[in-house]
Amino acid sequence: MMLDADQKELARGAREFLKEACPPEVVRAAWEGDALEPLRHALVEMGFYALVIPPEYGGLGLGGLEATLLLEECGQSALPLPLLESLVAAAGIARHGTAEQKDRWLAPIAAGEARATIQVDGWGAVVGAEQADVLVVATHGDELHVVPAAGFHAAPVPVFDRSRHVSRVTFTLGDDTRMDEGPEPARDLRNHAAALSAAVLLGISDALLDRTVQYVGTRQQFGRPVGSFQAIKHRLADAHLLLRTLRPAVWAAAQITDAADPDATLTASVAKARASEAAALTNEHALQSHGGIGFTWENDLHYWLKRGKALEQSYGSARWHRARIADELFSRSNAKEFAAS
Amino acid sequence: MTTAIDDDEEFRKEVRGWLSENVPRGPLPPIFTVEGIDAHRAWERALNDAGYAAMHWPAEYGGGGASLLTQAVFQEEYQLASAPERLNRLGLGLIGPTLIEFGTEQQKQRLLPRILDCDELWCQGFSEPEAGSDLAAIRARARREGDELVIDGQKIWTSLSIFADWMFALVRTGELGEGHRGLTFVLIPMSSPGIEVRPIRQLHGDPGFAEVFLTDVRVPVANVVGEIGDGWTVAMATLGYERGTGLGDHVRFTRKVWDLVQLAHRTDQADDTLVRDQVAARYVDSQVFKHFMKNVISRLENGEQLGHEASLVKLFWSEMDARIFETALNILGPDAELDPTPHLDASARFHRNYWHARASKIFAGTSEIQRNIISERLLGLPKERRWT
Numbered sequence: 001m002m003l004d005a006d007q008k009e010l011a012r013g014a015r016e017f018l019k020e021a022c023p024p025e026v027v028r029a030a031w032e033g034d035a036l037e038p039l040r041h042a043l044v045e046m047g048f049y050a051l052v053i054p055p056e057y058g059g060l061g062l063g064g065l066e067a068t069l070l071l072e073e074c075g076q077s078a079l080p081l082p083l084l085e086s087l088v089a090a091a092g093i094a095r096h097g098t099a100e101q102k103d104r105w106l107a108p109i110a111a112g113e114a115r116a117t118i119q120v121d122g123w124g125a126v127v128g129a130e131q132a133d134v135l136v137v138a139t140h141g142d143e144l145h146v147v148p149a150a151g152f153h154a155a156p157v158p159v160f161d162r163s164r165h166v167s168r169v170t171f172t173l174g175d176d177t178r179m180d181e182g183p184e185p186a187r188d189l190r191n192h193a194a195a196l197s198a199a200v201l202l203g204i205s206d207a208l209l210d211r212t213v214q215y216v217g218t219r220q221q222f223g224r225p226v227g228s229f230q231a232i233k234h235r236l237a238d239a240h241l242l243l244r245t246l247r248p249a250v251w252a253a254a255q256i257t258d259a260a261d262p263d264a265t266l267t268a269s270v271a272k273a274r275a276s277e278a279a280a281l282t283n284e285h286a287l288q289s290h291g292g293i294g295f296t297w298e299n300d301l302h303y304w305l306k307r308g309k310a311l312e313q314s315y316g317s318a319r320w321h322r323a324r325i326a327d328e329l330f331s332r333s334n335a336k337e338f339a340a341s
Numbered sequence: 342m343t344t345a346i347d348d349d350e351e352f353r354k355e356v357r358g359w360l361s362e363n364v365p366r367g368p369l370p371p372i373f374t375v376e377g378i379d380a381h382r383a384w385e386r387a388l389n390d391a392g393y394a395a396m397h398w399p400a401e402y403g404g405g406g407a408s409l410l411t412q413a414v415f416q417e418e419y420q421l422a423s424a425p426e427r428l429n430r431l432g433l434g435l436i437g438p439t440l441i442e443f444g445t446e447q448q449k450q451r452l453l454p455r456i457l458d459c460d461e462l463w464c465q466g467f468s469e470p471e472a473g474s475d476l477a478a479i480r481a482r483a484r485r486e487g488d489e490l491v492i493d494g495q496k497i498w499t500s501l502s503i504f505a506d507w508m509f510a511l512v513r514t515g516e517l518g519e520g521h522r523g524l525t526f527v528l529i530p531m532s533s534p535g536i537e538v539r540p541i542r543q544l545h546g547d548p549g550f551a552e553v554f555l556t557d558v559r560v561p562v563a564n565v566v567g568e569i570g571d572g573w574t575v576a577m578a579t580l581g582y583e584r585g586t587g588l589g590d591h592v593r594f595t596r597k598v599w600d601l602v603q604l605a606h607r608t609d610q611a612d613d614t615l616v617r618d619q620v621a622a623r624y625v626d627s628q629v630f631k632h633f634m635k636n637v638i639s640r641l642e643n644g645e646q647l648g649h650e651a652s653l654v655k656l657f658w659s660e661m662d663a664r665i666f667e668t669a670l671n672i673l674g675p676d677a678e679l680d681p682t683p684h685l686d687a688s689a690r691f692h693r694n695y696w697h698a699r700a701s702k703i704f705a706g707t708s709e710i711q712r713n714i715i716s717e718r719l720l721g722l723p724k725e726r727r728w729t
Contacts, residue, residue, distance in 0.1 A: 002643065224726060230712075236722065237720070240715055240719060249633070266628070270625050270629065326621040330617065
């Protein structure tokens with residue numbers, strides 16, 4: 001599996017756009033509380049919010065793989081906007097919404113007129129909920145609902161990443177908010193959130209590693225670059241190994257659209273479990289290799305460190321996904337069935 | 342269930358059919374015994390007669406001429422069928438491709454057919470007591486006398502050399518201080534006067550390892566592969582074939598994870614949270630490896646070179662393999678030291694394979710050497726200052 005020319009172009013275009021539109025100064029400004037409307041408007045203009053919405057609703061009609069390419073770049077630039085959540089919500093409504101729900105929400109989301117976010121983790125923390133017009137909820141009981149602003153209340157809570165606006169959310173669910181029946185839609189949304197958040201984590205971790213490689217190549221101690229010491233090199237080699245081998249697993253997970261596929265859950269959980277593991281290791285090695293300078297508010301490093309730490313635990317931690325994988329594996333009885341997967 | 346590689350379905354069916362009819366029932370005797378060599382040689386000939394001996398070699402040299410995808414399909418089916426360990430791995434996997442790329446026509450005509458039908462077995466003479474990870478420190482000397490090279494030195498860790506007909510070796514034709522310059526890649530008949538093989542027993546008890554002492558061993562200059570003094574280039578290509586193998590291997594690792602699931606069931610630990618977490622972690626490893634290797638195959642098929650990424654592949658699978666076995670030990674607990682291992686098929690030779698997995702992190706470039714390559718060649722970090 002590899003990218004075609006259009007997909008490579010999408011990734012390249014997104015990277016160049018975000019380098020311009022979202023350099024570290026913009027992230028820093030977001031931390032200081034600057035309005036993000038101009039940045040969000042630019043993303044809308046680029047069609048980012050319309051990416052996975054079908055063309056009949058004014059979207060670009062692209063799939064999960066393209067979403068991961070875009071989101072990896074968003075991670076690279078530590079984008080201080082909840083685009084991940086909007087893409088998962090839009091894909092969820094497009095795949096599992098009633099005709100009425102699709103008609104009501106998809107075109108406005110694509111046009112940037114409605115803000116969408118998701119709640120899949122259970123305890124009620126939602127990114128971007130305060131400003132959201134619509135919330136897609138996967139419940140503990142594996143129901144999937146789409147809740148308009150009138151049906152939920154968001155109370156902001158302080159978190160360590162100041163550009164990640166998190167609220168505790170309470171909502172009312174009913175027959176009018178319900179999406180497609182059965183447990184598969186909710187499972188599908190969780191899987192998709194896992195796959196796409198893995199893509200963001202990959203971008204964040206790559207940015208951490210890139211910055212660290214650059215730093216240790218120039219920082220001199222004992223008369224040589226600290227990056228020439230094996231103690232540093234081997235840390236970064238391990239991070240590189242985890243990150244370079246992760247991407248194809250993320251792509252595989254993002255392309256699953258059939259929630260009834262018995263491997264859907266396994267593939268999604270493999271991607272997010274490994275993304276969280278790789279992110280944790282890279283996070284550790286990045287700060288450690290920077291030494292004291294990395295532990296300052298002034299150094300940009302902490303935007304990625306903190307976003308990464310938050311996402312490691314969101315949409316299922318490595319531990320949560322491994323428990324889910326184990327549930328699948330230990331319920332299978334046939335070696336053939338297993339080995340073929 | 343989707344299999345890893347969905348192409349070549351016709352070929353997959355054919356191979357699966359052939360293997361199900363021809364794979365010997367039960368394990369063959371171990372390779373390091375005379376009976377084992379005979380049994381494995383017979384199996385290799387059956388493979389060759391069916392045209393499966395060297396899927397990765399070009400058809401003009403008697404290989405399968407298969408695309409990487411087809412090779413991966415073959416390897417997946419081979420492992421799913423639990424077919425025997427390949428006997429002439431070094432011949433088929435390392436020297437064969439090296440000769441095809443760098444050999445003279447005469448070398449190819451003479452040597453390749455006998456690798457295919459397993460008439461001649463090969464061993465590898467790179468490592469020396471003073472040249473392990475630092476391969477360029479090779480001391481075995483070769484001086485030229487007319488049309489011959491005269492070789493003196495010592496090689497070590499030469500698997501299968503007791504049974505081998507040939508050794509491909511790196512020897513120093515230049516000066517000792519020249520490092521990787523001044524090395525020559527040469528093919529040495531193991532029947533040459535002046536060769537003495539002393540077996541070394543391995544940590545897990547198997548013989549198979551040996552030291553090879555070379556005293557005034559004469560080989561024709563025509564046995565040099567590539568140019569005299571340019572052996573490093575050839576050897577690096579050879580090691581590239583070694584580190585790059587792994588097509589279809591995910592099947593083997595996924596099966597081992599399945600064995601962990603079974604082991605947990607049999608030891609009544611299927612509900613143990615920590616056991617479940619560790620087994621799932623090993624599954625994550627095996628699946629990430631599967632997706633990565635699929636991607637590698639696509640890129641190679643598209644004309645890209647693997648290059649130093651081969652170090653990622655080797656580091657990944659060797660560390661993963663060892664972790665899988667460590668997890669098995671953790672599940673076995675106090676039963677882990679018992680031999681044969683309870684709850685497992687005795688023919689699985691669990692302890693032997695556990696220790697062998699530890700060896701994987703040492704042979705073909707230790708994990709530390711792979712991390713050096715990854716950090717210097719892939720990440721571009723500065724080289725460490727040499728100790729002088």
